[in-house]
Amino acid sequence: MKIKTTRFGELEVNPNDIVTFAEGLLGFENLKRYFVVDPGDSTLILWLQSTEDEKVAFPIIEPKIFKPDYIAKLLPADLNGLELDSLQNAKLYSILTIPANVTEMSANLKAPVVINSNKKVAKQIVLQDSKLSVKHEMYKQLKMFIVNFSSDDARRTSYEPSIALEAGDFKSTNVNLNNNRTLEAQ
Amino acid sequence: MLVLTRKLGESIAIDDNIKIVVVQIKGKQVRLGIKAPKETKIHREEVYQAIQDQNTEAVQANMSDIARLGEELKKK
Numbered sequence: 001m002k003i004k005t006t007r008f009g010e011l012e013v014n015p016n017d018i019v020t021f022a023e024g025l026l027g028f029e030n031l032k033r034y035f036v037v038d039p040g041d042s043t044l045i046l047w048l049q050s051t052e053d054e055k056v057a058f059p060i061i062e063p064k065i066f067k068p069d070y071i072a073k074l075l076p077a078d079l080n081g082l083e084l085d086s087l088q089n090a091k092l093y094s095i096l097t098i099p100a101n102v103t104e105m106s107a108n109l110k111a112p113v114v115i116n117s118n119k120k121v122a123k124q125i126v127l128q129d130s131k132l133s134v135k136h137e138m139y140k141q142l143k144m145f146i147v148n149f150s151s152d153d154a155r156r157t158s159y160e161p162s163i164a165l166e167a168g169d170f171k172s173t174n175v176n177l178n179n180n181r182t183l184e185a186q
Numbered sequence: 187m188l189v190l191t192r193k194l195g196e197s198i199a200i201d202d203n204i205k206i207v208v209v210q211i212k213g214k215q216v217r218l219g220i221k222a223p224k225e226t227k228i229h230r231e232e233v234y235q236a237i238q239d240q241n242t243e244a245v246q247a248n249m250s251d252i253a254r255l256g257e258e259l260k261k262k
Contacts, residue, residue, distance in 0.1 A: 007249050027238035028245075043256045059247045077225040097240060098247040102255040108244070111237045126229055126237060134233075134240045146259045 006055045007047070008037055018051060019115055019122040022081065026111065026124060031056055034122070036115075042146065045096065048113065060093035060113060066141035072112050078125045082116045089118040097135065105142075106135040 037047040050056035094107040110132040115122040197207040210217035
């Protein structure tokens with residue numbers, strides 16, 4: 001099917017690559033259906049593009065790229081909504097904010113997007129950990145990663161916008177099931 | 187909205203499994219302890235607002251900024 005997008009023009013999208021956010025994203029509750037666009041540029045940034053509003057696309061990235069020790073502790077309730085029977089099928093992304101001064105870019109570590117690519121359902125999950133920031137600056141770490149892997153550039157020279165729903169395995173992004181929790185709010 | 191008055195150390199029960207205790211009162215601040223099943227999500231309201239603001243800011247990203255970012259990232 002063809003889907004119009006403001007940033008990438010008209011894309012041919014396999015209906016199987018469309019995922020449903022039953023609750024939408026915070027502030028975008030009316031938009032439920034998205035797909036991931038890999039523009040294949042050097043930034044390693046992917047886009048979560050709405051099928052229902054061509055203007056709405058969230059820049060996203062795998063947090064392990066800039067923060068290898070990042071842990072998203074999901075609660076049982078989070079998993080229910082995702083129909084996850086195995087963490088193998090889940091992919092984890094941080095939403096990026098990219099201001100005009102691009103070196104001040106930041107990632108939202110507090111509320112990552114988890115996609116169950118098997119069941120085509122996804123959710124923005126607000127993590128319980130109060131130390132996680134919604135605006136974690138990470139330009140330097142991203143640059144370090146890209147400079148270190150620049151010899152690997154050949155892998156990413158395809159310029160056609162492609163739909164990519166596979167991106168790294170879940171184990172290495174350290175998603176843990178959290179069975180202990182602190183219940184005192186300060 | 188149901189409004190209840192509670193003293194220090196007193197609590198409120200919600201359903202059979204959620205309990206909110208007034209742990210400390212200090213000037214204009216109230217410290218609450220919350221006992222709830224582990225599947226219950228508990229957040230300060232402003233956390234949701236901050237995430238909503240962040241999402242709204244994130245979709246403003248335009249391709250010319252991304253192109254510039256790409257250039258910056260490639261510089262040694």
